[in-house]
Amino acid sequence: MLMRSAWQLPFSIISLHNTVSRDIDMGQPDQPTSEVTTPGWLSNQVERGLHASWAVGRLLDHAVGLGASDLFVSAQEERWVVTVRHLGLIRPVCDLTPPVGLHCAAHLRAEAALDIAEHRKPQDGRWVHRTPAGKILDLRVSALPTLHGEDVSVRLLDRETSLLRLDQVGLLPTDLQRLRKLLENPGGLILMTGPIGAGKSTTLYACLQYLNDGTRRIHTLEDPIEYAIDNLHQSQVNPKHGVHFPDLLRCIIRQGPDVIMIGEIRDSETARTAVSAANSGHLVLATLHAPRAAGSVASMLAFGVEPHFLATSMIGAVSQRLVRTFCPKCRFPLGGVNSPGDPPTSTQTAALGCPACHYTGFGRQTALFEVMEMTPALRELVRNRETTQAIEAQAHREGMTGFRHAAEALVARGLTEMGEIERRIPRDCLQAGH
Numbered sequence: 209m210l211m212r213s214a215w216q217l218p219f220s221i222i223s224l225h226n227t228v229s230r231d232i233d234m235g236q237p238d239q240p241t242s243e244v245t246t247p248g249w250l251s252n253q254v255e256r257g258l259h260a261s262w263a264v265g266r267l268l269d270h271a272v273g274l275g276a277s278d279l280f281v282s283a284q285e286e287r288w289v290v291t292v293r294h295l296g297l298i299r300p301v302c303d304l305t306p307p308v309g310l311h312c313a314a315h316l317r318a319e320a321a322l323d324i325a326e327h328r329k330p331q332d333g334r335w336v337h338r339t340p341a342g343k344i345l346d347l348r349v350s351a352l353p354t355l356h357g358e359d360v361s362v363r364l365l366d367r368e369t370s371l372l373r374l375d376q377v378g379l380l381p382t383d384l385q386r387l388r389k390l391l392e393n394p395g396g397l398i399l400m401t402g403p404i405g406a407g408k409s410t411t412l413y414a415c416l417q418y419l420n421d422g423t424r425r426i427h428t429l430e431d432p433i434e435y436a437i438d439n440l441h442q443s444q445v446n447p448k449h450g451v452h453f454p455d456l457l458r459c460i461i462r463q464g465p466d467v468i469m470i471g472e473i474r475d476s477e478t479a480r481t482a483v484s485a486a487n488s489g490h491l492v493l494a495t496l497h498a499p500r501a502a503g504s505v506a507s508m509l510a511f512g513v514e515p516h517f518l519a520t521s522m523i524g525a526v527s528q529r530l531v532r533t534f535c536p537k538c539r540f541p542l543g544g545v546n547s548p549g550d551p552p553t554s555t556q557t558a559a560l561g562c563p564a565c566h567y568t569g570f571g572r573q574t575a576l577f578e579v580m581e582m583t584p585a586l587r588e589l590v591r592n593r594e595t596t597q598a599i600e601a602q603a604h605r606e607g608m609t610g611f612r613h614a615a616e617a618l619v620a621r622g623l624t625e626m627g628e629i630e631r632r633i634p635r636d637c638l639q640a641g642h
């Protein structure tokens with residue numbers, strides 16, 4: 209249960225909160241939630257004659273109002289379940305009766321131009337939705353056959369708020385400086401790693417925005433294109449029509465680009481072409497699945513890239529994880545427990561939850577980073593196929609700050625708590641480095 213309400217907390221904390229932040233409007237903890245979350249409400253409205261498109265609109269507006277990143281409509285044995293992903297965690301929205309769930313799923317499929325008659329194969333498509341407030345959202349819809357019917361997931365991409373500048377993504381000042389220095393290289397390969405949903409695309413777009421000053425020809429190769437950006441030459445792979453990553457990449461190289469962004473390296477040929485493009489003087493930015501920055505080397509070698517070519521082309525790797533930060537409306541200092549030099553603790557700041565954060569105590573997410581800059585010693589380790597541990601240890605010796613350092617800095621600034629860090633970042637990532 210994510211809801212935190214005042215009466216679930218010890219009296220002492222409530223009193224302390226009242227003394228330190230009387231000016232904060234806490235609202236009413238039992239304030240009614242949106243009608244969409246009222247059990248049976250949405251199904252009743254549709255069964256009384258309102259169209260499924262209306263119900264889908266309400267669900268999307270609810271998800272946007274929460275600031276959710278995804279909306280899920282999933283068939284279960286006797287009902288359909290609607291959930292959202294909000295600040296990285298799943299939250300329930302409502303249940304739908306099977307006929308209403310089916311109609312809503314069919315409407316989502318139709319709007320995203322999926323084949324309505326095809327229920328046995330996974331499908332994906334896109335759709336643009338305008339909210340009542342005029343906000344435009346790019347929706348990526350994916351339908352997956354499941355045991356009881358299907359799961360429809362909708363990724364919500366807000367054109368206005370999702371593009372961040374490099375200094376807004378959460379980099380520590382030293383890492384920001386390090387990443388800018390990497391981007392200012394005329395050529396070389398920079399790898400962005402981390403699990404799905406860690407915000408890699410946001411950082412990648414922020415890097416492109418930084419480079420997009422009119423002096424460089426920037427090509428992107430995406431699947432799918434997430435945001436349209438002025439002055440960029442963006443291309444999308446289209447496997448249905450035989451346009452795959454390696455073909456598109458080879459064609460882009462012939463276009464004379466300065467910078468190439470590869471949405472994701474997911475096959476040997478793309479990995480090798482990316483390395484050769486970087487070696488021939490292009491700046492190549494690419495995302496890659498690897499748990500940490502140093503692990504990107506092993507992932508590239510697993511794609512069959514020659515260690516020598518990787519060592520000469522790679523200039524850096526960035527890894528990231530997202531954590532939630534306290535809601536600025538209800539965050540308050542617990543005060544006085546730490547003296548300078550003490551290790552930061554979770555007792556410095558807390559948040560009780562308020563209407564603005566839907567009583568979760570958390571307002572948004574920020575990223576924690578590792579930025580590894582290649583050095584002669586690191587290149588030598590790559591050339592010799594050394595282990596990820598050896599590469600990581602050397603990177604730390606040469607000044608790379610680890611996730612633990614970034615996490616402690618965030619807690620020390622009172623922006624989140626260690627509990628949240630430990631929930632979201634694997635233990636081994638936090639143990640590594642300093």
Ligand SMILES: [Zn+2]
Nearest residue numbers: 535538562565
């Ligand atoms: Zn709040």
